[in-house]
Amino acid sequence: MKRAVSFIVNGERLELELDPFRSLLDALRNEAGLTGTKKGCDVGDCGACTVILNGKPVNSCLVLGVEAQDARIETVEGLQAADGALHPLQENFLKLGGAQCGFCTPGFLMMAKALLDENPHPTEEEIRFGIAGNICRCTGYTRIVEAIQAAAKEMRRE
Amino acid sequence: MSDLSVVGASVRRSDMRAKVTGAAQYAGDVRLPGMLHAKMKRCAVAHARIARIDVSKAKALPGVKAVLTHHDVPRVLHFGSPHPRSASLAKDQYILDDKVRYWGEGVAAVAATSEEIAEEALDLIEVEYEPLPAAITLDQAMAPGAPRIHDVAPKGNHVIEPVRVVRGDVAKGFAEADVVIEGVYEMGRPTPAYMEPNVCLCQWDVEGKLTVWISTQTAFMVRGILAEVLGLPLNKVRVICDHMGGGFGAKQDLFQTEFLCALLARETRRPVRLEFTRKETFLGGRSRHPCRVWLKQGFKKDGTITARQAKAVYNSGAYASHGPGVTSVGTFALTSLYRCDNVLLEGECIYTNAPIAGAFRGYGVTQTYYALDIQMDEAAERLGMDPAELKLKNAVREGDLSPSGHPIVGHGLEDCVKHGVQLVSWKDLRNRKKGSGIKRRGWGMGCEMHGSSAYPGIKEQGNAIVKLNEDGTATLFTGTAGLGTGAHTALAQIVAEELGFTFEQVSVVHGDTDVVPWDIGAFASHTTYMGGKAAQLAAAEAKKQLLERAGDRLEVSPKDLEVKDGVIAVRGVPAKSMTVREAMLPTRGQPSPHIVATGTYTPTKSYSFAAHFVEVEVDTETGQIEVLQVIPVHELGRIIHPVAAAGQIEGGIQQGIGHTLTEDYMIDEKTGRSLNPSFVDYKMPLSMDMPPIRTVMLETAPDPGGPFGAKGVGEDPIIAVGPAIANAVYDAIGVRFRHYPITPEQVLQALSAK
Numbered sequence: 060m061k062r063a064v065s066f067i068v069n070g071e072r073l074e075l076e077l078d079p080f081r082s083l084l085d086a087l088r089n090e091a092g093l094t095g096t097k098k099g100c101d102v103g104d105c106g107a108c109t110v111i112l113n114g115k116p117v118n119s120c121l122v123l124g125v126e127a128q129d130a131r132i133e134t135v136e137g138l139q140a141a142d143g144a145l146h147p148l149q150e151n152f153l154k155l156g157g158a159q160c161g162f163c164t165p166g167f168l169m170m171a172k173a174l175l176d177e178n179p180h181p182t183e184e185e186i187r188f189g190i191a192g193n194i195c196r197c198t199g200y201t202r203i204v205e206a207i208q209a210a211a212k213e214m215r216r217e
Numbered sequence: 218m219s220d221l222s223v224v225g226a227s228v229r230r231s232d233m234r235a236k237v238t239g240a241a242q243y244a245g246d247v248r249l250p251g252m253l254h255a256k257m258k259r260c261a262v263a264h265a266r267i268a269r270i271d272v273s274k275a276k277a278l279p280g281v282k283a284v285l286t287h288h289d290v291p292r293v294l295h296f297g298s299p300h301p302r303s304a305s306l307a308k309d310q311y312i313l314d315d316k317v318r319y320w321g322e323g324v325a326a327v328a329a330t331s332e333e334i335a336e337e338a339l340d341l342i343e344v345e346y347e348p349l350p351a352a353i354t355l356d357q358a359m360a361p362g363a364p365r366i367h368d369v370a371p372k373g374n375h376v377i378e379p380v381r382v383v384r385g386d387v388a389k390g391f392a393e394a395d396v397v398i399e400g401v402y403e404m405g406r407p408t409p410a411y412m413e414p415n416v417c418l419c420q421w422d423v424e425g426k427l428t429v430w431i432s433t434q435t436a437f438m439v440r441g442i443l444a445e446v447l448g449l450p451l452n453k454v455r456v457i458c459d460h461m462g463g464g465f466g467a468k469q470d471l472f473q474t475e476f477l478c479a480l481l482a483r484e485t486r487r488p489v490r491l492e493f494t495r496k497e498t499f500l501g502g503r504s505r506h507p508c509r510v511w512l513k514q515g516f517k518k519d520g521t522i523t524a525r526q527a528k529a530v531y532n533s534g535a536y537a538s539h540g541p542g543v544t545s546v547g548t549f550a551l552t553s554l555y556r557c558d559n560v561l562l563e564g565e566c567i568y569t570n571a572p573i574a575g576a577f578r579g580y581g582v583t584q585t586y587y588a589l590d591i592q593m594d595e596a597a598e599r600l601g602m603d604p605a606e607l608k609l610k611n612a613v614r615e616g617d618l619s620p621s622g623h624p625i626v627g628h629g630l631e632d633c634v635k636h637g638v639q640l641v642s643w644k645d646l647r648n649r650k651k652g653s654g655i656k657r658r659g660w661g662m663g664c665e666m667h668g669s670s671a672y673p674g675i676k677e678q679g680n681a682i683v684k685l686n687e688d689g690t691a692t693l694f695t696g697t698a699g700l701g702t703g704a705h706t707a708l709a710q711i712v713a714e715e716l717g718f719t720f721e722q723v724s725v726v727h728g729d730t731d732v733v734p735w736d737i738g739a740f741a742s743h744t745t746y747m748g749g750k751a752a753q754l755a756a757a758e759a760k761k762q763l764l765e766r767a768g769d770r771l772e773v774s775p776k777d778l779e780v781k782d783g784v785i786a787v788r789g790v791p792a793k794s795m796t797v798r799e800a801m802l803p804t805r806g807q808p809s810p811h812i813v814a815t816g817t818y819t820p821t822k823s824y825s826f827a828a829h830f831v832e833v834e835v836d837t838e839t840g841q842i843e844v845l846q847v848i849p850v851h852e853l854g855r856i857i858h859p860v861a862a863a864g865q866i867e868g869g870i871q872q873g874i875g876h877t878l879t880e881d882y883m884i885d886e887k888t889g890r891s892l893n894p895s896f897v898d899y900k901m902p903l904s905m906d907m908p909p910i911r912t913v914m915l916e917t918a919p920d921p922g923g924p925f926g927a928k929g930v931g932e933d934p935i936i937a938v939g940p941a942i943a944n945a946v947y948d949a950i951g952v953r954f955r956h957y958p959i960t961p962e963q964v965l966q967a968l969s970a971k
Contacts, residue, residue, distance in 0.1 A: 080333075094246035095239015097462070099412045100495035104896035107412060135239035149237035153229065156860040159868065160701025161236030162412040162462025168237065187904045194896060196412050196463055197701055199867030200904040202860075 066127045068093065069137025077124040083117075084108045086124035087134060095135040095165050099194070106193030109166035109173075110134050116173035118192075135165035138172065147210040147217075148172060157206030159197035167193050171207045179215055183208065222781075223713040224925050227860040228720045230706040232460060232699060241460040244430045245416040245492055252418070253282055255481050255491035256335040257474055258325040258342050259500060260317040263570040263889025264351035264364065267315050267324060267344060274341040275327060280334035282485045284342070286325045287313035290480055291446060294369075297538040298470045298575065299435075299442035307376050307537030309369050312446065312476040317346070318366055318535035319570050320889040321500030326477040328489050351570040353889045355509060355532050358569045366535065366568040376533050377541045380548045380564035390524025390559030394515025398596050401511050402588035403956040406532075406884070407876035408504045409577050410901060413462020414495055415472055415502070419479040420488040427479055428455045434464045434698050435738030439475065440730045446476060456730045464700045465872070466576035467503040469740055470538055474501075499894030503575025504882050506543050506566075507532040508584035512592055514557075520602050520610045524559040527551050529585055531566045531574070538575040540566040542674050547581025549620040551589060554630070554666055555611035571884050572891065576740060578872065579935045582667060590663045590940030591955060594947065603647060604944065605638050608664055608828075619666075621673055621822040627918020629826035629852035630666060636915060637662070637828045637850040646832075647948070656834050658845070659949025663829045663941030669746035669920075669929030672822045677743065679751035679820070680734035683712055683759040685812040689783055689798030691718060691759070694726045696736025697748040702931060703861035704744040708752045710857055711745075711924045715756035716763075717780025718797070734815065742929025745857060747820045749924035755816030762812045767800040823920035825928040826852040829870075831941040835949045837968055840961030842946055844874055844908045849934060851912075854919040855926035862930050863912045869934025870910055875901050877939040877957045 061076040068091060075090045084101070087093045087110070096119060099107030103121040110119045111133040138146040148168050151157065158164040167190060174181060174189040181189065186207050187200070195203060235241035272284040290312045297310045317324060325342050329335040352358035352366065358374040371378050391397060417431040427449065433439050436456040444454045461468070474491050482489040493501065508531045515524040529548050533540035548564030577583075597604040612630040619625050637643070646660045670677055682694040693712050699705050709723045716723070727733055736748065760780065767785045768775035771793060779788050786794035801809055830848040835841070849866050856862050872880075879900040883892040893899045919926025939957060947953050952967040 088246075089248070092248075093239070094242070097243075097413070098245070098492075099414070100896055102495065102895070104495070105412065135237075139238055145234070145237065152237050153233040156227075156864045158233060158236050159703070159861075159864055160412065160463040161232070161241055161460060162243065162701075164236050165239050190904045194412065194901065194903065196410055196465075196872070196901070197868045198864055199871040199910060200907045201867055201910055202864060204904065 062125055064125050064128055066130045066132055068132045069134060075124065079123065079125050081124045082120050083122040083124050083127050084119040087119060093134055093136055097162050097165055099162065106170060107163050107166040109169045109193065111169055111173050116170050133169065135168055138168060147213040148207065151206035151209040155206045155209060156202040157198065163193060163195045167195065167203055175211050175214060179211060181211060221714055221925065223710045223720045224857050227858055228706065228710060230703050230861065231709060231725055232705060243413060243460050243462055244418065244432045244458060245413065247418050247430045249418065249420060249488040252488040252490055253328040253330060253485055254332040254335050255326055255328045255478055255489050256332065256339055257323040257477065258339045259321045260324050261320060262317060262346050262348060263320045263353060264349040265317050265346035266349060267317065268347045269345040270325065271343040272325065275338040278334065278338050278341060280330040281327060281338045283328045283481050284325060284338065285477060285480055287315050293446045295442060295446050297536050299438040307369065307541060309367050309537050312473060319572055321572060321891060322535065323473045323501065326481060328481040328485055351889055353570050353884060353886050355530060355567055355569065358567050366570060370568060374568040376537045376566040376568055377544065380545050382549060382552060382560060382562040384552060385559035387524045387526050387559045387561040391515045394523045395518045396516045396599050397513065398592055398599060399513040400592055400595065400955055401509065402591065404508045404584045404587060405876065405881040405958055406504045406507045407880040408499060408502060408882045408899065409465035409467045410899065411463030411465055414493040414498050416492040417475050417478050418488060418490040419482040421483055426453045426455065428457065429475065429479065430457045431475065432461045432468060433458050434468045434700060434740055436698060436730050437696060437735050438469065438738055439471065442471060443475065443479060447479060457728060458698060459728045461698065461700055465578045466580065466740060469738060470503055470575050472501055495896065496894045499882060499899065500572065500891055503538060503573055503577065505577040505583065506540065506574040506581065510585055510588040512588045514592060514596065516596055516600060518600065520600055520607045522555055522557040522611050525551065525557045526561045528563045531581065532569050532571065533566050534569055534571045534573040536573045538573050540574065543581035545674055547585045550582040551585050553613050553620050554586065554589060554664060555593065555608065556613055556617060570889050578869065578932050580932065583936050583939065586665050586936050587939045587957065591943050594944040595953065603644065605634055605643055605662060609634050613666065619822065619824055621668060623822055625824060626920045629824065629918040630664060632915055632917045633826050633828035633850040633852050634664065636913060637830050637848060640913065641830045641848055643830065655838050656836050657949045658832060658834045659945045660830065660832050661941045661944030661948055663937040663939060663944065664827065665933055665936035666824045666826045667742060667929065667933045667936060668822045668824055669923065670743040670820045670822050671741040672820060677737045677747060677820060679736055679747040679818045681748065681752040681755040681816045682734055683755040683814050685759055685763060685801060687801045687809065689722065689796055689801055691716060691723045692726060693723060693752055694733045695748055695752060696733045697727065697744050698739035699727060700739055702744065702865060703858055704739065704748065707745045707857040707861065708749050711749045711753050712756040715753050716760050718783050722783055742931040743820065745927050746823060746923040746929050747818055749927060750820065751816040751818040753816065753924040754818055755814045758814035758816065759812050762814060763797065763800060767795060770800060771795060820922055823854065823922045823928045825930060825933050827933045827937045829937040829941040831938065831945045833942060833945040833949055835946060835964060837950065840964035842878055842959060842964065844942060846908050847910045847938060849910065849912055849937065850915065851930065851933060852915045852918055853930050854923055854928040855916055856914055857927055859914065862914060865930045866912050866934040867910050870938045871902050871907060873935040873938035874942065877942045877959065879958055881958050
């Protein structure tokens, strides 16, 4: 039996009918049409599906859609400003080579946002630890770390 | 100093805004009305005949729309990787066979209204196997009386007749040697582990045309083989791939599922989507070839190499895939890197009842150069020479015969070694006092060269179309794929540079076989080199037509004109000018004839070079090897986009550290069962594991075969870093490892045996 679930994604309330076994990831991708969040493993190993749930980063493949009742969810689609301006994290990933194939990128961006929301002055070590649950197979991570550092600096200035 | 304005600048990549906003559409993001979900049933036996397969219960499950087994699909013997020529010499695959040859091979497929129902249906399919004796390892498959895995094999379990390369007289060379060194090197089974699992979506229209959305490096090869196996003309198959989440070589193959997805869609008259689970990317994906290299070299006292003899045996797994190409490229690579007039090389490619090995970054050379560059380190010690000095003495140089049979352009390897030696103060590092504490540090170097393009194994071709629009902008149509490297941006830069436009004035259309010109695909580090040169040729032709038109209007000869930032001016008379837009404007209300130019490029080959310098720390109590820093020095001819080029190098190093120290896809040697098909058990370097990388890129040996002298970079880094690590470990603890991955247990065992 499907159940009615309602949560707020990027500031907009969504009403969905979900199977109780449906993951939040599948709910976002298949029911809400928000395919920016990626499925890299579906078992919580890779971090590509990271979204922010009530202020905390989660692997959305490990959260059931029905568990998200009334939650506030942030996904990569909500990162840019209303006028289309890129978030400093997006801008620096773009400019500094923090993304290549881009498949892990939405997860990294959301994990990094959660990290900076909590700690605006992270050391390199703290950044590396913060993204340790996100796998990237293209970049070697250095440029991702640099992009997060650069974004943190810009965000502090703002 | 470069006189170029767009080439060489790290412009904003054309694919990036979509990727950082979540707007980029990958094949797995496409949804169609009425779409069904497919799953493949995989066997749990290494080698067997299917005695009986019963799908009646699966078909009866509500929500199941179709089930296919080997009884229901066309039986057409085809290439696993559909290159038109010799990289895929062995036709040995059926969509579904009445036999399975590895644990995890597909035996049936189901389409249903949901993924869960499709999965449930898989459990209802009854298969009775008649087990056959299996040969899981190289030794088992090469033993006398080993079970034969393919009837089409030329002999025993050989995928192809052995590759044999003879230059000079190897016996004479060894007779002249003062020192002879011999060793056996054994390489494991890393997998590409791209982040985007394989996925395809198939839809037929009412006219019988098939459209396939798929994550592939080779859209035209997918089109070609689907057409061949399903019996369709090429204009009835359309393959679409916009963004893709990595491939690293492996996504040149077909994986059974593409055919099955298309056939299920035809049978149900509905779109059908099939996406691998992460586990399936291991089970049914492609790994690098496990490989054993026996290598023997002779040296004069002064370090001159007098002879090189080798036998490389590659484990192809259950099907040929890229085995023939990998064996050939990896074996031929041993003719070079370090000069040697007398070589005798043999390469063998062997079927086993193990997962299929395919193309993976480095393409056979990762294995043979790991052996070669470790042996050079061994030789340096025996000769009492510094390894860098020994490598410099023998480094290939301008005019030497390359593995492809072409003369080498420039002194790329020498430049990389010399530059790196100076940068890291190599002599001081190697001569410093060795530590004797618990944690011991060491430095090592590894060298490589790698061809841009698969020539002469495959005669390749890149094509491009450049269209000038009536507002003075340009559109490039390219058939090459964007794996994530930034290739389309690089191609647009090349076109802008050639036309004299700004980067923003050029856009790129790609990823649809019905729209873009034919291209062999994105692999062999040839996209910028070959696709870029085709784009440059098309742009040059478009510019010629543009200048003829502008010459008419300005009443000057076209050859006196130049274009910069979209303005056409008479050379030396800047006042006499017009914008490209003005040249393209209608005259007397009549639209100007359009300008559409094509470029076709059939490359031979150029070689890029690298020397990597690595510092490691070995914990003698835990056996842990930590890479502390990597200084990669690469010679690339001409750098189109520095950030993207460096990104290739750093990502390749990440994968190279992985296969040297931790990554190994393990298969049970008795049952053929997959032992670690997940990201928890298959250990890749993560953010905490990666060392600082100080990338150096040189432009000392530009190749006229590439656009503005550019050569490839994709595969090079993964080759050089492995032997650099192994050699650094030796420098640190005095233990010589001749295999990968080098695990902590092995370090401890070796230290206690010392």
